Amino acid sequence: MRFGEHLGSSMIKEYYWYYIAYEDLKKALKTGYVTEPTPENTKPDRKPWTEDNEKDFVSLLESELDKVFNFQKIKSEEIVRRIQVSETEVNSVISRLESSTDSRRQSVRPGAAPPSDEDFLTLEQVLSDIIADVHDLAKFTQLNYTGFQKIIKKHDKQTGWYLKPVFAARLNAKPFFKDNYDAFVVKLSKLYDLVRTKGNPVKGDSAAGGTQQNFVRQTTKYWVHPDNITELKLIILKHLPVLVFNPQKDFEEKDTAISSIYYDNPETWELYQGRLKKTEGAEAIRLRWYGGMESDQIFVERKTHREDWTGEKSVKARFSLKEKNVNAFLSGRMTVESIFDKMRREGKKSEDEINDLEQLAREIQYRVITRRLMPVTRTFYHRTAFQLPGDARVRISLDTELTMVREDNLDGRRRAGDSWRRMDIGVDFPFSQLPAEDAERFPYAVLEVKLQTQAGQEPPKWIRELTASHLVEAVPKYSKFIHGTATLFPQRIHLLPFWMPQMDVDIRKPATRQFGIQRPLQSTSISANETQEDDDSDDEEDSEGQGNSRVDRRRLESNGEENGLFDDADGNALDIEERIAAQPLPGDEDYPLYDSDEESVDSDELEEARRVGGAYYYQQLMKYYTHRAGKALLHGCKALIPRPRPTNLPAPEQNGISVIGTQRTHQRFAAPKGKRIHVPVRVEPKVYFAAERTFLSWLEFSILLATIAATLLNFGNDYITFASSWAFTILAALALVYSLMLYIWRVDKIRKRRDVKRVYYEKWGPTIVGVGLVVVVMVNFGLRMRQVGFTSKVVDIQMGRVLDGGQLHADEL
Numbered sequence: 001m002r003f004g005e006h007l008g009s010s011m012i013k014e015y016y017w018y019y020i021a022y023e024d025l026k027k028a029l030k031t032g033y034v035t036e037p038t039p040e041n042t043k044p045d046r047k048p049w050t051e052d053n054e055k056d057f058v059s060l061l062e063s064e065l066d067k068v069f070n071f072q073k074i075k076s077e078e079i080v081r082r083i084q085v086s087e088t089e090v091n092s093v094i095s096r097l098e099s100s101t102d103s104r105r106q107s108v109r110p111g112a113a114p115p116s117d118e119d120f121l122t123l124e125q126v127l128s129d130i131i132a133d134v135h136d137l138a139k140f141t142q143l144n145y146t147g148f149q150k151i152i153k154k155h156d157k158q159t160g161w162y163l164k165p166v167f168a169a170r171l172n173a174k175p176f177f178k179d180n181y182d183a184f185v186v187k188l189s190k191l192y193d194l195v196r197t198k199g200n201p202v203k204g205d206s207a208a209g210g211t212q213q214n215f216v217r218q219t220t221k222y223w224v225h226p227d228n229i230t231e232l233k234l235i236i237l238k239h240l241p242v243l244v245f246n247p248q249k250d251f252e253e254k255d256t257a258i259s260s261i262y263y264d265n266p267e268t269w270e271l272y273q274g275r276l277k278k279t280e281g282a283e284a285i286r287l288r289w290y291g292g293m294e295s296d297q298i299f300v301e302r303k304t305h306r307e308d309w310t311g312e313k314s315v316k317a318r319f320s321l322k323e324k325n326v327n328a329f330l331s332g333r334m335t336v337e338s339i340f341d342k343m344r345r346e347g348k349k350s351e352d353e354i355n356d357l358e359q360l361a362r363e364i365q366y367r368v369i370t371r372r373l374m375p376v377t378r379t380f381y382h383r384t385a386f387q388l389p390g391d392a393r394v395r396i397s398l399d400t401e402l403t404m405v406r407e408d409n410l411d412g413r414r415r416a417g418d419s420w421r422r423m424d425i426g427v428d429f430p431f432s433q434l435p436a437e438d439a440e441r442f443p444y445a446v447l448e449v450k451l452q453t454q455a456g457q458e459p460p461k462w463i464r465e466l467t468a469s470h471l472v473e474a475v476p477k478y479s480k481f482i483h484g485t486a487t488l489f490p491q492r493i494h495l496l497p498f499w500m501p502q503m504d505v506d507i508r509k510p511a512t513r514q515f516g517i518q519r520p521l522q523s524t525s526i527s528a529n530e531t532q533e534d535d536d537s538d539d540e541e542d543s544e545g546q547g548n549s550r551v552d553r554r555r556l557e558s559n560g561e562e563n564g565l566f567d568d569a570d571g572n573a574l575d576i577e578e579r580i581a582a583q584p585l586p587g588d589e590d591y592p593l594y595d596s597d598e599e600s601v602d603s604d605e606l607e608e609a610r611r612v613g614g615a616y617y618y619q620q621l622m623k624y625y626t627h628r629a630g631k632a633l634l635h636g637c638k639a640l641i642p643r644p645r646p647t648n649l650p651a652p653e654q655n656g657i658s659v660i661g662t663q664r665t666h667q668r669f670a671a672p673k674g675k676r677i678h679v680p681v682r683v684e685p686k687v688y689f690a691a692e693r694t695f696l697s698w699l700e701f702s703i704l705l706a707t708i709a710a711t712l713l714n715f716g717n718d719y720i721t722f723a724s725s726w727a728f729t730i731l732a733a734l735a736l737v738y739s740l741m742l743y744i745w746r747v748d749k750i751r752k753r754r755d756v757k758r759v760y761y762e763k764w765g766p767t768i769v770g771v772g773l774v775v776v777v778m779v780n781f782g783l784r785m786r787q788v789g790f791t792s793k794v795v796d797i798q799m800g801r802v803l804d805g806g807q808l809h810a811d812e813l
Contacts, residue, residue: 003150007143012136018071019140020064020147028057029158049159057155061148061167065174068144072176075137082130083187086123090191093119097199115199123195127188128519131234134184135517138230145177180253182384185233189242189386201241222472223444225508229400232447232471233384234517236396239462240386256382257427258399260288261420262481263373266410269493270371272485276497276678280307284481285364285373287326288318293426296323302364319357326420329361332369336361375407375416377484380427381446394460395450401429402442404484410492440487444507446480447472469515473507475499494675501677691746698739705732705773720783727776735769 007022031047093115100114148171152164171177193201224232263285264271274282284303289295301318321329321339328334336358343354367373381399388394405425407416415438416422425431431439449467451459458464466472478499486493486500709728712721742765 003146007147010139010143012140015071015136015140018067020068020144020151021060022147022151025057025060025064025151026154028060029155049161054159054161054163058163061151062170065148065170069174069176072137072141072144072179075133075140076179079130079133079137079184082133083184083191086126086130087187087191089126090123090194093123094194094199117198120195120198124192127192127195128238131188131192131238132517132519134181134188135231135234138181141177141179142227181230181233182253182256182382185230185237185384186242186244188234189237190244192237193241196238220449220467221475221478222447222449222467223475223478223507224398224447224472225444227508228471229398229445231517232466233398235466235471236386236398239460240388240394240396243385243387243389253382254292254427255290256384257292258288258290258381258383259427260286260379260480261375261407262286262377262379262485263368264376264485265372266374266376266408266489266492267372269485271373272482272493273495275305275479276482276495278305278477281305283367285367286481287420289323291427293423297321298323298326300326300329300361300364302360317360319361327418329365330368330420332365336365375420377481377488378405378407378421379403379480379484380405380429380431381480382429393452394463397448397450399446399448402444402446402480403429403431404440404442404480404488405431405434406438406488438488440484442480442483443503444473446478465515470509470511471515473509495678496675498677687750688747691743691750694746695739695743698735698742701769702732702736702739705729705735718787720780720787723783724776724780727779731769731772731776734772738765738769 004022004026007019011019031049031053096113096115148167152167156162156164262271271282271284273279275284282305286301286303288299288301289297298321299318300321301316303316304314306314319339325334325339329339339361340354340358343349343357344351349357379402381402384398384400386396386398405422407422409415409417415424425434430441449463451463467474479497482497483500486496705728709725709732712725712728716722716725742762
């Protein structure tokens with residue numbers, strides 16, 4: 001819908017008079033026509049935009065900005081005061097609860113009555129109302145900021161006077177849209193958790209796994225549009241508290257910053273390729289730190305991918321290192337033993353744990369040196385984690401302001417130099433000092449749901465509802481490292497992840513059911529989540545092009561079962577990402593298909609052979625071009641064969657209301673020229689077994705044909721039996737050779753995860769063998785019938801002689 005309609009349907013009743021007067025500003029842009037419209041000229045030229053018109057419009061725009069800014073400021077201060085009052089009330093109730101508990105323990109008459117369940121229920125309603133206010137204020141801010149952006153764009157387009165650069169400075173002077181709600185979320189999370197648990201919040205290690213060096217989780221990932229970030233945080237905090245590592249410290253934005261530097265070999269990109277293809281044993285090596293650049297503790301991590309059929313789980317292992325020792329460690333100048341000497345002296349860890357850490361450090365150092373790994377990509381984001389302290393069964397993290405930055409020196413620019421990271425940036429998002437080619441600012445937030453469930457146990461209902469809602473978009477196997485590397489190195493990376501072509505598709509969805517922040521009974525919100533589209537056209541042109549629908553991307557169904565995260569914890573069970581990939585094509589034809597560049601399926605082998613070089617490369621190159629030439633010749637021959645041609649028919653006439661339109665087209669995402677899209681393929685052990693059973697079936701069929709041939713050869717005594725025996729023998733041999741070659745080819749493609757249709761479907765082999773078998777049987781039958789006919793004719797001749805009175809000689813008998 002147009003933005004004006006979206007704004008009108010999304011307004012909150014109490015805030016109605018404080019929204020931007022979008023329709024009034026649109027009317028102010030109209031200057032009238034030079035001549036009156038006529039039936040022949042319905043859209044005459046407008047009067048030129050004058051300086052007086054510009055002054056009046058800017059004055060009106062300034063007044064609207066003041067109105068929105070002042071209301072947002074007042075409302076924000078009101079929420080701060082309400083949170084402070086609620087904090088005082090919550091602390092009072094908790095102190096009464098603790099006093100009554102201590103009095104009962106000491107058998108002394110309590111000085112104050114303990115709080116009742118109604119007290120906690122009242123506090124919960126008050127906090128829920130504040131949460132709804134924060135949600136409404138965030139929506140109010142987002143709508144008004146979008147309104148100002150659109151009206152400025154419309155002004156510049158219609159008048160030819162460019163107001164956008166000037167008004168950007170006015171917006172920065174009154175930045176109502178820059179208010180950070182994270183502090184509200186953290187404070188409300190703490191209070192709501194106290195009230196929900198009635199003063200007994202779950203306590204444990206706030207690091208929530210920080211002391212573990214090896215941990216395994218099942219993870220699902222989603223994209224979140226910036227318009228839905230605050231609402232999503234408020235929904236989650238009502239079920240899980242925000243994880244705060246240091247409750248005694250006031251909230252600072254830099255405390256949530258996480259930076260990681262990924263290493264790879266820029267000549268082979270073996271780590272990128274392995275993580276993208278999910279090959280067995282694929283590794284990712286990164287160095288991570290939390291907070292600003294002054295952080296002295298650096299975590300050296302290695303992530304290893306394991307296939308389900310191996311019986312092992314993908315594992316992330318890490319150890320900590322002082323920042324001053326990182327360069328020496330990566331270059332091999334510092335030994336592994338010296339890193340853990342202090343840990344041994346302190347005795348905080350057992351000898352076995354230290355030995356495991358030493359082995360990990362030794363392996364990482366060896367790989368960095370021998371594989372010539374160097375920093376290539378840095379990822380930066382602010383993370384809000386929701387988790388019960390010390391309980392890793394359910395952990396939800398939301399990464400915002402995600403940015404990928406180049407760390408290499410490949411193009412001659414000394415970004416990192418000889419250091420393990422570049423020092424010209426820190427946590428100063430959006431890193432405006434960097435050139436455009438050095439940074440990729442991801443347009444969405446990334447939601448990760450990490451679960452540790454027992455066999456047969458489903459995740460909580462609210463998680464299933466959240467992941468099925470309009471607030472998130474499921475993205476199977478999304479990786480920050482893969483996305484950043486593919487985006488920052490377009491000339492060096494030729495194999496793209498499957499989600500890259502969909503980056504231009506708007507992921508916002510209309511609300512299909514009631515889900516989100518709701519007030520208690522006294523709710524006054526009339527807001528609705530609607531899908532808004534760009535409103536660049538003039539008033540007379542607003543009705544045009546509204547029939548264009550957005551791409552119906554791969555989304556989850558609205559029911560909770562198909563949108564559940566995991567039904568069980570079985571290693572071979574499909575998680576939500578594999579379920580999405582395994583879903584059949586919907587009835588709607590507007591379904592995104594992926595087209596790679598027109599290349600042979602052997603292009604990866606050719607790329608690998610190029611790195612190997614030598615005679616092997618030229619052999620593969622000749623095989624590659626021979627394959628392409630044969631394919632082109634085959635298509636040319638098919639084009640020359642006379643056959644019926646399809647006739648292009650006009651579009652059917654529509655009588656009455658058109659429901660789905662006159663044309664139905666497939667939405668196809670094409671990879672850029674010279675690149676291919678890698679679609680993840682799940683390969684399970686049963687696929688190998690199925691290929692083996694198919695080969696054994698072919699073998700059984702070949703043996704059966706060979707048995708028939710041997711029987712005919714051994715027990716036949718004429719030329720027909722001999723010819724049939726040879727025919728069955730040749731057919732059996734061809735079937736055996738064909739099945740063997742097909743089995744070897746299929747296993748190779750399955751091992752390399754090639755999504756080739758012939759791996760699972762073969763139409764030529766059975767057809768040729770079946771036709772050959774029919775031909776052999778029919779020829780044998782025809783020859784036998786001919787022989788029987790000839791014998792019958794001879795008998796008839798002899799019988800005729802007998803009937804004529806002749807006598808048969810002994811040689812005739």
